[in-house]
Amino acid sequence: MQSPAFRVVRALLLLLIGIFFLFPIVWVLLMSFMTNVDILRSPPSPFFVPTLRNYVALISGHLSTSSGEVQIDYMHNLLNSVILSTCSVIVSLILGVPAAYAFARFKFRGGEDMAFTLLSFRFAPPLLVLLPLLGYFQAIGLYDTYFGLIWVYQLITLPLVLWITRGYFEDVSEDLELAYRLDGHSWLSTFFRISIPLARPGIAAAGLLSFIFAWNNFIFALILGSSSVQPVTVGALAFITASGIEYGQIAAALVLSVIPTLILAIFTQRYLVEGLSLGAIKG
Amino acid sequence: MSTLILDDVSKIYGKDTRRSVDGVSMSIKDGEIIALLGSSGCGKTSTLRMIAGFEDVTSGTIRIGDKVVNDLKPSERDVAMAFEGYALYPPLRVRENIAFSLLKNRTPRAEIDKRVGAVSDMLEIGPLLDKYPPSLSGGQQQRVSLARAMVRNASAFLLDEPMSQLEPQLRALLRARIKDHMTAHRMTTVIVTHDQTEAIALSDRVAVMDKGLLQQFGTPDDLRERPANLFVASFIGEPPMNIFPGARTENGVVVLNERGEAAFGIAGATGGLSAHDGLHVGIRPHRIHVGGGVPGAETVQGEVLSSHWLGDHSHIGLSVGGCFLIAVGDRDATPPAGSVVPVSIPRDAVHLFDSASGAAIQHGL
Numbered sequence: 041m042q043s044p045a046f047r048v049v050r051a052l053l054l055l056l057i058g059i060f061f062l063f064p065i066v067w068v069l070l071m072s073f074m075t076n077v078d079i080l081r082s083p084p085s086p087f088f089v090p091t092l093r094n095y096v097a098l099i100s101g102h103l104s105t106s107s108g109e110v111q112i113d114y115m116h117n118l119l120n121s122v123i124l125s126t127c128s129v130i131v132s133l134i135l136g137v138p139a140a141y142a143f144a145r146f147k148f149r150g151g152e153d154m155a156f157t158l159l160s161f162r163f164a165p166p167l168l169v170l171l172p173l174l175g176y177f178q179a180i181g182l183y184d185t186y187f188g189l190i191w192v193y194q195l196i197t198l199p200l201v202l203w204i205t206r207g208y209f210e211d212v213s214e215d216l217e218l219a220y221r222l223d224g225h226s227w228l229s230t231f232f233r234i235s236i237p238l239a240r241p242g243i244a245a246a247g248l249l250s251f252i253f254a255w256n257n258f259i260f261a262l263i264l265g266s267s268s269v270q271p272v273t274v275g276a277l278a279f280i281t282a283s284g285i286e287y288g289q290i291a292a293a294l295v296l297s298v299i300p301t302l303i304l305a306i307f308t309q310r311y312l313v314e315g316l317s318l319g320a321i322k323g
Numbered sequence: 324m325s326t327l328i329l330d331d332v333s334k335i336y337g338k339d340t341r342r343s344v345d346g347v348s349m350s351i352k353d354g355e356i357i358a359l360l361g362s363s364g365c366g367k368t369s370t371l372r373m374i375a376g377f378e379d380v381t382s383g384t385i386r387i388g389d390k391v392v393n394d395l396k397p398s399e400r401d402v403a404m405a406f407e408g409y410a411l412y413p414p415l416r417v418r419e420n421i422a423f424s425l426l427k428n429r430t431p432r433a434e435i436d437k438r439v440g441a442v443s444d445m446l447e448i449g450p451l452l453d454k455y456p457p458s459l460s461g462g463q464q465q466r467v468s469l470a471r472a473m474v475r476n477a478s479a480f481l482l483d484e485p486m487s488q489l490e491p492q493l494r495a496l497l498r499a500r501i502k503d504h505m506t507a508h509r510m511t512t513v514i515v516t517h518d519q520t521e522a523i524a525l526s527d528r529v530a531v532m533d534k535g536l537l538q539q540f541g542t543p544d545d546l547r548e549r550p551a552n553l554f555v556a557s558f559i560g561e562p563p564m565n566i567f568p569g570a571r572t573e574n575g576v577v578v579l580n581e582r583g584e585a586a587f588g589i590a591g592a593t594g595g596l597s598a599h600d601g602l603h604v605g606i607r608p609h610r611i612h613v614g615g616g617v618p619g620a621e622t623v624q625g626e627v628l629s630s631h632w633l634g635d636h637s638h639i640g641l642s643v644g645g646c647f648l649i650a651v652g653d654r655d656a657t658p659p660a661g662s663v664v665p666v667s668i669p670r671d672a673v674h675l676f677d678s679a680s681g682a683a684i685q686h687g688l
């Protein structure tokens with residue numbers, strides 16, 4: 041039995057940790073409902089009149105600063121983020137999951153080298169690749185297109201999908217697939233009916249993680265696109281205006297930009313938990 | 324339900340130079356049950372996997388019925404297999420795992436339930452049908468895996484160590500039931516096992532393998548009374564056969580002890596022997612009679628070194644002329660250690676082997 045003292049101490053410690061990690065998030069959430077004046081007040085006060093003007097400004101695209109009206113297209117950036125991240129992850133899953141299965145199941149010449157090469161994309165500083173790519177992209181008309189960006193985003197998302205799901209496929213006993221094939225099923229239907237469902241937690245984790253990485257990417261679109269395709273990370277630069285930094289609007293923008301990832305995380309959680317409960321496969 | 328014929332089948336894995344399965348030929352009759360016996364790593368699972376189509380055959384042919392199946396996919400071979408590692412599908416209940424293959428063939432629901440019920444009763448897993456595999460013990464999972472194979476109507480059944488996880492009582496019970504079921508349904512079956520008792524109890528014929536080579540394929544009687552070579556002779560039987568170097572004499576053979584001296588002779592006909600100087604003599608412990616007095620047997624004097632009572636018989640260690648001999652005796656025939664007793668060796672219990680090749684030369688003198 042746990043003593044009451046132990047439980048009280050544990051609750052206090054948990055609270056402390058919770059506050060430490062949640063405080064910045066709560067503070068940003070509060071900031072998003074404040075005016076710049078409230079935010080910059082010294083000493084800071086938790087008492088203020090909440091306002092929606094930050095959100096209104098973002099959604100309508102009219103940013104009023106002390107030095108006049110600025111047009112920003114934050115909602116368009118948000119849409120770009122959604123398009124770029126979603127499409128990149130989908131492409132990576134379509135390419136990466138079968139590839140991961142192949143790397144996990146079949147030993148073929150150069151297999152390890154190929155898998156490692158894909159991982160090595162994560163080692164190089166992105167700028168090293170991006171500057172030469174800029175030249176190519178402008179030459180072949182991929183500069184400032186979704187297609188071009190989704191392509192380079194594969195440098196981030198594909199290795200993640202490949203290496204995470206590969207581990208899960210390796211954990212699925214090959215005999216399970218063979219048993220299914222003996223029952224008269226083809227190789228392909230075995231892949232879809234047995235291997236994929238058993239690796240689903242890994243696929244979900246890889247999808248979520250690569251979505252987050254894609255979402256937070258800044259430098260690819262900064263260099264390889266203009267504002268028409270740039271995501272929120274780049275779009276947020278617009279809040280640094282001549283007359284200062286619009287903290288309230290940045291906070292509101294942050295809150296908005298977290299929402300899609302949050303929805304995806306909640307949706308994926310089901311599969312992640314399923315993975316934990318299926319983990320105990322004996323034999 | 325079909326014959327299963329292996330003709331000179333070999334398997335070399337990847338870049339190995341060694342043959343994991345080396346020229347195995349077996350002809351298994353329709354409805355026959357055979358056991359594949361051998362020490363770990365001798366190629367039993369590899370043989371099954373080639374029959375099932377999970378591994379390419381490096382050379383040789385495999386026929387199921389009158390079809391050569393070498394190039395058929397596993398799904399086209401119509402074989403059922405119980406895997407060494409069970410291979411149960413964790414998200415499905417036990418019931419669904421067993422019925423899985425029947426669903427594919429559009430068997431009517433009532434028929435499926437009936438067959439799943441029958442096979443799970445037979446294997447004592449009826450109460451587990453609504454559980455999920457990860458929540459079962461190893462022995463329970465193993466029986467589910469066996470049920471999944473046995474519920475099918477396949478041309479051939481491949482069972483890879485199907486009862487290794489069960490306790491002896493349950494194993495004995497299931498062994499009898501499975502045997503009846505397989506005979507009743509004329510199931511052509513290959514059972515891999517480490518357990519000789521199981522091999523002999525379940526199967527019509529036993530194939531003994533060592534290092535990828537098929538050593539002998541015959542009835543349990545053949546293996547016991549007419550082992551093809553030294554390996555089979557020492558592998559089959561508990562305790563194993565007494566084997567000593569020997570030499571031929573004018574009227575029989577002589578058994579040599581460790582120092583190469585003649586320990587004792589056994590008179591008898593060695594007609595077929597002429598050029599064999601490198602000779603091994605084998606004597607089954609069960610046939611040696613401690614106390615003597617067996618007519619027609621060679622009787623020698625032996626000193627009792629030890630005796631272990633094992634519940635229903637005893638293992639008696641004897642020294643005969645410097646040779647250590649194991650005999651099996653019953654309770655009344657167990658003399659105290661240290662005593663010198665007559666020991667009878669029936670002539671027909673003596674096996675002669677060629678020392679160089681290990682092949683049997685003669686069974687019985």
Ligand SMILES: Nc1ncnc2c1ncn2[C@@H]1O[C@H](COP(=O)(O)OP(=O)(O)OP(=O)(O)O)[C@@H](O)[C@H]1O
Nearest residue numbers: 336337343361362363364365366367368369370407
């Ligand atoms: N996939 C593989 N790749 C390479 N070598 C293999 C492979 N599978 C088996 N072998 C080798 O083939 C030999 C026979 O293995 P196999 O699994 O057939 O043995 P087994 O008789 O079933 O043993 P056990 O009784 O331990 O199950 C072993 O030496 C093993 O190392």
Ligand SMILES: [Mg+2]
Nearest residue numbers: 367368369407
């Ligand atoms: Mg094996």
